[in-house]
Amino acid sequence: MPPTPADALQDDAAFRRRRQVVLDSWQRSRIAGFLYVFGWVVVAWIGDVFALAPAWGVAGAVVFLVAAILRLRLPPPAAEDRPGHDRWLLRYGAALTLAPLLWATAQTWLLLDPRFGADAVMVSVIATIGYATVIANVYTTMPRTAAIGAFVLFAPMLAALWLQPAYRALAVACTLYAVYLGGALPRSAREYRRRLDLDAALHEQRDRYERLSRTDPLTALANRREFGVRLAEATRMSGDAGFALLILDVDHFKRINDEHGHAVGDACLRALAQRLRAAFAGDGGLVARLGGEEFGVLLPCDGAQAKAHAEAFRAALAATRLDCEGRAVAVTVSIGVCGFVPEHHRDGDGLYRAVDRALYAAKSAGRDRVAAGDG
Numbered sequence: 002m003p004p005t006p007a008d009a010l011q012d013d014a015a016f017r018r019r020r021q022v023v024l025d026s027w028q029r030s031r032i033a034g035f036l037y038v039f040g041w042v043v044v045a046w047i048g049d050v051f052a053l054a055p056a057w058g059v060a061g062a063v064v065f066l067v068a069a070i071l072r073l074r075l076p077p078p079a080a081e082d083r084p085g086h087d088r089w090l091l092r093y094g095a096a097l098t099l100a101p102l103l104w105a106t107a108q109t110w111l112l113l114d115p116r117f118g119a120d121a122v123m124v125s126v127i128a129t130i131g132y133a134t135v136i137a138n139v140y141t142t143m144p145r146t147a148a149i150g151a152f153v154l155f156a157p158m159l160a161a162l163w164l165q166p167a168y169r170a171l172a173v174a175c176t177l178y179a180v181y182l183g184g185a186l187p188r189s190a191r192e193y194r195r196r197l198d199l200d201a202a203l204h205e206q207r208d209r210y211e212r213l214s215r216t217d218p219l220t221a222l223a224n225r226r227e228f229g230v231r232l233a234e235a236t237r238m239s240g241d242a243g244f245a246l247l248i249l250d251v252d253h254f255k256r257i258n259d260e261h262g263h264a265v266g267d268a269c270l271r272a273l274a275q276r277l278r279a280a281f282a283g284d285g286g287l288v289a290r291l292g293g294e295e296f297g298v299l300l301p302c303d304g305a306q307a308k309a310h311a312e313a314f315r316a317a318l319a320a321t322r323l324d325c326e327g328r329a330v331a332v333t334v335s336i337g338v339c340g341f342v343p344e345h346h347r348d349g350d351g352l353y354r355a356v357d358r359a360l361y362a363a364k365s366a367g368r369d370r371v372a373a374g375d376g
């Protein structure tokens with residue numbers, strides 16, 4: 002089954018959400034890799050790592066620096082690159098996990114190597130708790146990555162602490178904190194999801210109002226406001242291709258209302274809108290209801306071609322009856338038409354006036370006819 006406009010809207014909403022996750026993840030965590038560089042330098046300094054194992058001390062700083070820079074070198078993809086967002090989340094998730102993995106390795110070494118004293122252990126454990134807390138509360142945009150990062154940070158540290166009776170009290174305290182984090186992480190992920198839901202609802206509402214403000218409620222065609230915008234756009238962008246404007250007005254519509262009632266009149270306007278859409282809305286044409294029983298059409302062709310289209314439409318309409326709420330009603334239209342000539346009409350208003358004059362001429366000449374405007 003081909004995708005429907007509703008599918009496209011749903012796709013747009015899903016993509017908007019994914020892009021928000023990407024941008025939030027990047028904004029929240031892009032420079033956080035440098036915290037590990039800072040943490041390592043402090044721990045290595047306080048724990049005498051630079052004196053006891055200088056090569057490892059420096060290597061640690063370099064490795065954390067490389068991991069931090071790697072993160073910075075993964076900026077989000079451009080908004081147009083939709084599939085790139087999924088790839089980015091995978092790649093960035095891996096980059097986010099790198100620093101906790103390296104930290105856990107360094108931390109385990111500090112805990113298990115007897116050369117390092119209580120200061121190194123204490124500072125590194127506090128740093129680990131800090132990093133895991135940041136992950137649980139800030140990386141909620143990517144809950145799976147956050148869970149992996151927190152686990153990678155905590156699990157080796159807890160194992161190393163529990164293995165050594167001297168650190169039993171610390172092991173108990175860190176285990177309790179790990180349990181707390183285990184509960185906090187899904188909670189903050191849920192809060193973030195709720196924020197995304199709220200954003201999506203606001204977006205959807207704004208889009209709906211925006212659509213409504215451009216649409217005529219009776220016929221679902223573009224309304225006069227939208228038509229004005231598109232006419233101005235067309236005059237600004239009309240290159241060699243050119244375009245033409247048609248204004249159609251139903252003949253003696255008051256009689257239809259008087260004879261059949263307002264509801265049937267409405268049904269006639271809807272049926273006519275349907276005919277206009279079928280005749281002109283393809284191939285870059287725009288059909289709008291300008292108000293009452295008046296319709297406007299923008300066609301991407303010159304005046305002569307537009308006049309021929311208008312004449313064909315008028316003749317076909319006059320030859321059949323419109324099905325209006327089950328009643329077959331004879332409807333004819335008068336049409337003014339003109340191709341845009343920039344030197345002559347200058348702008349959309351100039352063209353509109355020329356076509357309106359042509360429509361008036363068509364009405365005055367007896368209705369059910371097409372008249373071309375000057376230009």
Ligand SMILES: Nc1nc2c(ncn2[C@@H]2O[C@H](COP(=O)(O)OP(=O)(O)OP(=O)(O)O)[C@@H](O)[C@H]2O)c(=O)[nH]1
Nearest residue numbers: 250251252253254255256258263264266267293294
């Ligand atoms: N049913 C219905 N009637 C409408 C609507 N908007 C305007 N009308 C009616 O359209 C009629 C327009 O009447 P006129 O402007 O006198 O024009 P006409 O009777 O079509 O005659 P000509 O344009 O001179 O051929 C009025 O009776 C309006 O009440 C609408 O949304 N629904």
